[in-house]
Amino acid sequence: MSRAASRAPFGARLASAMGARGPLCVGIDPHPSLLSAWGLSDDAEGLRRFSLAVVEAVGDLAAAVKPQVALYERHGSAGLAVLEDVLEVSAEAGVLTIADAKRGDIGSTMAAYSDAWLGEGSPLAADAVTLSPYLGFESLRPALDAAAATGRGVFVLALTSNPEGASIQHTGGEHSVAKTVCEAAGAENTRYAGEPFGSVGLVVGATVGDAVVRLGLDLAAMGGPILAPGLGAQGATGAVLRATFGAAAPRVLGTSSREILAGGPSRSGLRERAERTLADLA
């Protein structure tokens, strides 16, 4: 039996991890300022020590970790080699991985991104990857199909946490861009009928206020998980998150990076902040 065939769908694995550990994803964002605050050098060795310390500290607490790919890319091939190791060590630690790569391109090129982040045997393959639908939701088809074939998942940007996102995502009147993306994800998740979550998730920031309601996004019916950045450093709290998502709150995976990472480099400092965030989300 191939590895792909033996892996349960991502949505089912995430639902089970959230049920066992709670709805927290810890972002691994090795910003230069954080490396410095931890007494580490802004190079591949500093990146490695930082990232592995985070996985070691929270790998048994969080449902998922989310390495921010840009912060590895800025170190070139040495940084990407570290990312490969982080993904492998995380898998060994039993925590799900979401590569925050925000990829999106015309279909033929998308197939190559899909091979890299979701392909069986790829050194960069994670349990899920973030995708941008700016070239049209259907341009993501290679990744949607690869995710289904390999038991992996995707999180498609719908309502991002940054204030500038509204200038595109809120446009379109009754058929806003965000609502269109939400409906397309819902249609895609029909292939996962019977699973606790579909494997096609959305990114909706915990900072978007009443936009979910105002734009008429039916996140509960969408069927997939919701990755909600914006906790901590961007100002959102567990209470804000519950108010923002309403009936869809049980499918929300809250994600926080800088707020938790600022607790390092000590293991206890990182765990204390992760546990505090988890308690806030409960």
Ligand SMILES: O=C(O)c1cc(=O)[nH]c(=O)n1[C@@H]1O[C@H](COP(=O)(O)O)[C@@H](O)[C@H]1O
């Ligand atoms: O896809 C994401 O994770 C993402 C989407 C979004 O709308 N907003 C957002 O902040 N993110 C990412 O989530 C992380 C947030 O980091 P903190 O603000 O430090 O918690 C960064 O890696 C962002 O790139």
